[in-house]
Amino acid sequence: MRNREIIMIILLVFSVLTIIQSNQSSSEVVIIDIDRTIDHGLVHLVRKATESIDRNNTVLLRINSYGGYLDSADKIIDTLRERANYCIAWIDTGSKAVSAAAYIALSCRRIYMAPGSVLGGIKPYPFEEKIVNYIESRIRSFLAEKTNISVEIEIFIKQLVREGKSYTVDELSELGIVSKASSIDEVFMKENIVKVKSIHKAGLIESILSTLTNPLVSSLLVLIGGLLIIIEILTTGFQGYAIPGIVMLVTGLYGLYLVPADVVLLLILLIGVSLIAFEILTPGFGLIGLSGVILLIIGIFIGLYNTPPEARTTSLYIALSSIIMIASFMLFIMYKAIMIVKMKKPSISDKIINQIGYAKTDIFETQPGVVYVMNEDWTAYSLKGLIKAGSKVKVVKIEGLKIYVEPVD
Known part of the structure; x- marks a missing residue:
């Protein structure tokens, strides 16, 4: 009898510790806003937000998106499942989870929707049978984690993917796929969340990557x-x-x-x-x-x-x-x-004006001669009168490549 009591006490303590551990695992939440096109920019946001989190932390996706690319949605889902044990999707009043955004929401362990929100429209484009079958199979596996796959659920999947139908919170809650909540605070209360660890929103880097x-x-x-x-x-x-x-x-x-x-x-x-x-x-x-x-x-x-x-x-x-x-x-x-x-570089005119040389030929006012100035021969005219060959001359004016000289005594 005594041994049975000891066993009962041990089981009770173990149950309490399990409950405490369960509460601790979901007491902190990392919030990620999914409020834009599902593309590589959003993939980057989710990866950055979850790269250093504890697997025991809950990840909550605040979704308000018309969808985007299937491959980006798959990468987001794979990242969340790899790095977080528990993911919640929250669709607030007036918000929507359409197409790839709905696909991501359905992958979460729990989905909460407020009155006036919408989920659905997961019809791929281009509409190819192999892609449709893939999406249907993956959604079926997601829903199997939340509820039994009944005939109604199978019809829901077909209408969701093949017809692109969208659903209200009342329709989805009747199927047992989502839970109703009037606010995010109510979601926190139902999930025993007591602390927001961090909030992640798309910024400049995500916008650049998206572009x-x-x-x-x-x-x-x-x-x-x-x-x-x-x-x-x-x-x-x-x-x-x-x-x-x-x-x-x-x-x-x-x-x-x-x-x-x-x-x-x-x-x-x-x-x-x-x-x-x-x-x-x-x-x-x-x-x-x-x-x-x-x-x-x-x-x-x-x-x-x-x-x-x-x-x-x-x-x-x-x-x-x-x-x-x-x-x-x-x-x-x-x-x-x-x-x-x-720095002002001296021009040829600045360099040659007032330089002294000598006349190599006779130089006239109207008939050019040759002078030797600054180690070069120049075509020169006399400024006044005849200048004999061999005379020392000084440069007084320059026009283009012609210089005007005068004799130096």
Whole structure:
């Protein structure tokens, strides 16, 4: 009897600890706003938001999007499932989860919708049977984690994907797919969330990535970059067209997912260093070197941005020190170049006026002769009267390549 009581106490303590652990695993939440087109920019946001989180943290997606690209949605789903044990989708009043956004929402462990919100419209474009079958199968596996796959659920999947039908919160809650909540605070209460660890919204980097990975923009970058390289090849001498051409070409290929991000970063850094070296070896006005510094700063910034937070401090100081030294050096070179340009260079007229030479031939006022001045022969006219050959003369005026002289006693 006593042994049975001990076993019961142990089981009770174990149950309590399990409940506590369960509550602790969902007590903190990382919020990610899915409020734009589902593309590579949003993939980057989700990866950055989840790269250093504890797997026990809950991830809550605040969704309000018309959808986007299937491959980007798959990458977001795979990232969330790899890095977070528990994901919640929240669709607020007046918000929508359509197409790829609905696909992401259905992948979450729990879905909460407020009155007036909508989910659905997962009809792929182009409408190909193999893609349709893939989406249906994956949604079926998502829903199997939440409810039994009944006949009604199968009909729901078909209508969702093949017809692009959208559903209200009441329709989906009757199917057991979503739960109702009037506010995000109610979601926190139902999920035992007591603390928001961090909130992540799309910013400038995500906007740039979204633009670069747009198929039209990427194609134009490849086209223009290729044309600039061709122009550089066909033009005599180095004109600099190849530099932006290569950058645009590789950036466009990256946008088309044909070149990895590390290659783009390496190319930017190499071009930056090459331009700086070119400026040092062939001093000019500093514009090429300044372009190199700018590319170097962009490359280091991208590298720092992709560096994990725990390793960012040391590399940040090193990078900033490098940038300051290189930028200071290039600014010094530019300053010296500008000062040289501003210095007034003496003209031929300034150099030859008042110089003393001698007449190699007779020189008349109307008939030119030859004088030797500053180690050169010059066509000269007499300013007044005849000047005999061998006489010392002084230059008093210059017009083009003709000089006017007078005798010197």
